[in-house]
Amino acid sequence: MSTKRLPNKAIILACALLVLAFAACTQAQPTPTVTQMVAKETGALAEPVTIRIAVLPITDALPMYVAQQSGYFQAHGVKVEFIPSASAAERDQIIAAGQADGMINEIVATLLYNHQQVQIQIVRFARVASAEWPQYYLLASGKSGITTVEGLKGVEIGVSEGTIIEYVTDRMLQAEGFNPEEIKVVAVPKISDRMALLSSGELKAGTLPDPLAFLAIQQGAVVVLDDSRHPGMGHSTYAFRKEFINQHPEAIRSFLAALEQAIGEINAAPEKWDSLLSEQKLVPDPLIGSYQVPQFPTASVPGEELWNDVLAWAKAEGLVQADVAYQDSVNPTFLP
Incomplete structure (x- = not known):
């Protein structure tokens, strides 16, 4: 049997074409960037989702600004947009209107959102x-003569009613042995008004958050009690609209992973953030340089015991009428 042979040139040409075709199919991929490598490891989104946060000018927000400044949000594949809110009431209006996706709040506020149906979840x-x-300080006016907890019995204490401020005030005094009849609170919703009335002596006592409590102390107020004596009562939380969580679960996961990096950086060097605190107005200017940044908690959510205690208080105060399930309102599944 005869075999027909291809000419040598034809064989070489055929081989060359095969090599070129193979090379075209197996071209080397470009070296991934650091951001791409982080995205691959963390499961960050290929198409960045924009997360809108209604943010108050409070120290609690510092980790978000650090995550933004250090590029952690970008590295984890999300874009974060801050929507300034002057007060908790304004923040809640922004969330209710769907103009923001998340916020820093606390359990009392979450109960009020979810008492009829689940609208937000703490993450x-x-x-x-x-x-x-x-985190919260019960202060006496320097003109009141009150210097001890016992001196607060029957004295009107300025608070923002139906908030974490009133909850912490009640629970701290109860833990100090006060009975309900000995605890008197008066509504002074605006913190600036509370500070002014304390300074003038028109208000004998009031509860203020960190860092504004330190400004009041500079102006003559006296620390009578704070929640370091009863840890775990004072708190704040990150919460998101349930609709947004359902639509963008990976964005929440990426947001929290970036936040964790920022918190690690802050806790390792809490003294280096004065310029950011001042720039974002998280701390009053007179305190810049002397204010000590607190240690922020690592990845965790409020426990059921704290939730149930706040719920019991809210029901006793008439803020909610029925139970609100912990499992429906607190979602730990996105923690890194």
Whole structure:
């Protein structure tokens, strides 16, 4: 049997064409960037989702600004847009209108959102009062003559009613042995008014958050009690609209992963953030340079015991009428 042979040139040409075709199919991929490598490892989104946060000018928000400044949000594949809110009431209006997706709030506020149907979910602690780092301070006016907890019995204490401020005030005094009849609160919703009335002596006592409590102390107020004596009562949380969580679960996961990096950076060097605190107006200017940034909690959510205690208080105050299930309102599944 005869075999027909291809000419040598034809064989070489055929081989060359095969090599070129193979090379075209197996071209080397470009070296991935750091952002792409982080995205691959963390499961960050290929198409960045924009997360809108209604943010108050409070120290609790510092980790978000650090995550933005350090590029952690970008590295994890999300864009974060801050929507300034002057007050909790304005923040809640922005969320209710769907103009923001998330916020820093606390359990009392979440109960009020969810008492009829689940509208938001807590996904992480923002801050937690500890034995070393108090968050709320019960202050007496320097003109009141009150210097001890006992001196507060029957004295009107300025608070914002139906908020974490009133909850912490009640629970701290109860833990100090006060009975309900000995605890008197008066509604002074605006913190600026509370500070002014304390300074003038028109208000004998009031509860203020960190860092504004320190400004009041500079102006002559006296610390009578703070939640470092009763850790775990004072807190704040990150919460998101349930609709947004359902639509963008990976964006929430990426947001929290970036936040965790920022918190690690802050806790390792809490003294280096004065310029950012001043730039974002998270701390009053007179305190810049002397204010100590607190340690922020690592990835965690409020426990069921704290939730149930706040719920019991809210029901007793008439803020909610029925139970609100912990499992429906607190979602730990996105924590890194």
